[in-house]
Amino acid sequence: MAVSFDLFGTLVSAALPADPATAVADELAARNVEVPDDWGRAYAESYVDAPEGAAVPLPAHVARALASLGVDAPANAPRRAVVAAFDPAVETHPGAVEAVRAASERGPVALCSNCAVPELVGRTLVRSGLSRDDFDVIVTSVACGWRKPHPQVFETTADRLGVAPDTLVHVGDDPETDGGVAAVGGEFVxxxxxSxxxxxxxxE
Structure with missing residues (x-):
């Protein structure tokens, strides 16, 4: 049996910025990038005509928002600012470690997370009671290009685990996103x- 786990809200709680636009602006300013007064409006706009369900990395969005305001930022500044803005305190949920380890006794285990911020999943695991070594594969939307509930996320997860998608059991906290595993024939828990x-x- 192959099992995948959602991360945020399922295995851990992470204290992420309540106002991402302001948090990113503060980190841009700390890197000597001038942020205009109408940054909040620009941040809220969409700049990439992506297919439905496609994932847009947040640094790419920030870079385009800055460009729309005529701000010329160093190439790595948007990424560094985003990573710094999303630097969370993490709390591991009761039973998370035991659930992942019990699943690993039955077969391959994946982490399957919607996350548009580079490095955030890795940093979260470092600060949790879990580690990268607890998972055979880690699939994030920022890396694979699609967000749950798009079937491609679950198909990618199953493929990397070496199993058929309809055999995948996905554990999550959101029926609208994690429940998308049902579209490929898998089971949502x-x-x-x-609990x-x-x-x-x-x-077990």
């Missing part, structure tokens, strides 16, 4: 209804 401790017992 909702931690709002089944991580219960998930661990099931896999």
């Amino acid at each position: 909702d931690v709002r209804e089944t 991580l401790e219960a998930v661990a017992r099931r896999f």
Whole structure:
């Protein structure tokens, strides 16, 4: 049995910026990038005509927002500012470690997370009770190019685990995104209804 876990809201809680536009602006300013007064409006605009379900990395969005305001930022400044702005305090949910380890006793395990910020998943794991070594593969939307619930995310996860998509069991906290595994024939386990401790017992 192959299992994938959502990260944010499922295995951990992460203290992310309540006002991302302001947090990113502060980090840009700290890197000597001039942020105009109408930055909030520019940040809220869409600049990439991406297919439905496609993931747009946040640094690319920030770079285009700056360009729309006529701001010429060094090539790496948007990425560095975004990474610094999303630097969370992390709390591991009760039963998370046990659920992941119990699943690993039954077969391959993946982390499958919607995340538009580079390095955020890695930093979160470092600050949690889990580690990269607890997962056979890590699939993020910023890396694979698609966001849950798009079927491609789950197909990519299953392919990297070496299993058919319809055999994948995905554990998450959001029926609208994590529940997308059903579109490829997999099973969704909702931690709002089944606790991580219960998930661990099931896999044991």
